[in-house]
Amino acid sequence: MRVNSKARLYVDTALVENQPIVLDRDQSHYLANVMRLKAGEIVAVFNGRDGEWQTEIAEATKRQVTLLTLDQVRKQQAEPNLWLVFAPIKKARLDFIAQKATELGVSHMVPVMTRRTIVDRVKTERMAANAIEAAEQCERLSVPTVGDVIKLDKLLAQWPPERNIMFCDEDLTGTSAHAALSACGQKLSSGPWAILIGPEGGFDDHERTLIRNHPMCVTVSLGSRILRADTAAMAAISLWQSALGDW
């Protein structure tokens, strides 16, 4: 039977029946001091592999909380294999991309350096923390992974051969993403995909040629208004999910 949980946490532990889970300091603090939960209260947990479980708080001090698994309440499901490859932007918007991409169902995020990228360091650990928090809140059963920063030409040179690229080209007008993805739907929907979003200011001509000549590239338009990079990413993920994903 499913009881309303007081909190929902991502954990690393394998989830089986009667499994004690000793939470780390931050999660213990959150449950004991922020949420003020006590022994006996119900907390939902997931680890990205074993579905979602109800657990009971076995012991709670101000410093350490131990959970004990009860029942599995949701089985692990297959999720879309969708990368978001994006030119990193400044802090608040980077947090935003990590959160929203998680909610919208991306499986992996890759910050990519382009010629017009102005940010020179990306806090990928912070992105991962944002992804965990968003996954806990949106009831996802998994947390997207975050790749290391990589240069665009290097990434394309070592691109996985079977992964399609949805390239959101700012300079393109006339081919709507809806039409382009619907056309793909018949032949390509089963394969893994990546959405590629450029920096504010766009890819330069050399980069655009490199991308458009890639054999796995499908070029789509997101309209004639100028979208910020974070808006373009959210729009592209939504379109992909609705045309080819699990929406």
Next chain:
Amino acid sequence: MRVNSKARLYVDTALVENQPIVLDRDQSHYLANVMRLKAGEIVAVFNGRDGEWQTEIAEATKRQVTLLTLDQVRKQQAEPNLWLVFAPIKKARLDFIAQKATELGVSHMVPVMTRRTIVDRVKTERMAANAIEAAEQCERLSVPTVGDVIKLDKLLAQWPPERNIMFCDEDLTGTSAHAALSACGQKLSSGPWAILIGPEGGFDDHERTLIRNHPMCVTVSLGSRILRADTAAMAAISLWQSALGDW
């Protein structure tokens, strides 16, 4: 000939050749003190009716800037007639909705009170200011309008007869927005539309029945993950634009 403008402003004045435009205090401050522009520099302006014009700064003091129109550089275009009707949420996310909805091309925003809406006051003036700023930045030729707060049942009772409703139903699975809107594309694409987004926690059963029974309602799914209200709004606008709008 088009010269790169140093700034882009929304103004209320009619735009014709050789028209002086005396800017208000805030815009004057922005150009003279923040951007530090001087007489002779080029500024782009639009008013939502007369396209985009290049102007020259005729006079700039720290308190008042006067522009003089030169040439029209873009003609006014028809834009999608798309309302975003949404249950208002807290401040930062409300700013966010107004900005992103503007970028994504909504024509009118209506905050709607539902039974589960927890916000009791909406700063519609602040929303309008956010919309202007976003329109200036994203090169739109218009600024979306912001309606007064209204209760859901009252809004539906006085609903314009020809306006379709894209209802994003959290409880619905199985009918993808892509499929639902593609099916509409043939018969309904020409009409005006509204996207209806519920509060965090969703519409209650009474409200859902009211909406779903509305003759102009098309119900769509945004997938099985729980989206925050602002994420759902952005996703829905993107899907609508790609299927039925101007993308």
